[in-house]
Amino acid sequence: MKLFFASDLHGCEAATKRMLEAYKASGSKHLILLGDSLNHGPRNPVPQYYNPPAVAELLNEYQDSIIAVRGNCDSEVDQMLLQFPMMSDYAWLLLESGKRLFLTHGHLYNGNKLPPLRDGDVIVHGHTHIPLAQSLGSHFIFNPGSTTFPREGYKPSYGLLENDVIRVVSFDGETIVQSSI
Incomplete structure (x- = not known):
C-alpha cells in the first residue's frame, strides 16, 4: 500500500492544487493530511492564493480517501467546510507489515514529546x-515538510510511504530525505 502525506496547506489554493496533482500522480491509496489545512494562522503571513473555501472544495472531492488530523491552526469552523473528519488530535494507522503510524500535527506530540509508542512505531507529524x-x-520520525511555507531553505514538499520506505519529495520530483522503517 502506498500512502501520501501532506501538511501545512494553510489555505493556499495553488499549493493545494499542486499537492492534489502529485497525490493523483503518485497512485497512493490514501491522502493523509497532518493539519493546518485551511487557516494561515497568526504566526504566518497570508499566503498568496489564500482561499480557504476553495481549498475545502478541492479537498472535499477526495473525502473518501482522506485521513486527517487537526493542526494548531484548525478549528471547528474549518470542520464546517470539510466533508471528512479532521478534528482529532491524532490517529493510529496500522500498516500491512504490522508497523504502526501515529499521525498527529506536531504541536502536541513530536520528537521531543512522544506519545506511547512500541519499538518500530513511526510518529508522523507536520x-x-x-x-x-x-x-x-x-x-x-517522519515529517513531510510544508506545501505552502517550507522553512530552513527547503522546497515545498510532501511525503510518501511505500514498501516500508518513507521519503519526502519536492514538487519538482527531488527526494529531499528518505529512510527505511
Missing part, C-alpha cells in the same frame, strides 16, 4: 515545516 525521515531511538 507543524515544523521541516522535512524529516529518520530513526529516533527504537522508533522513527
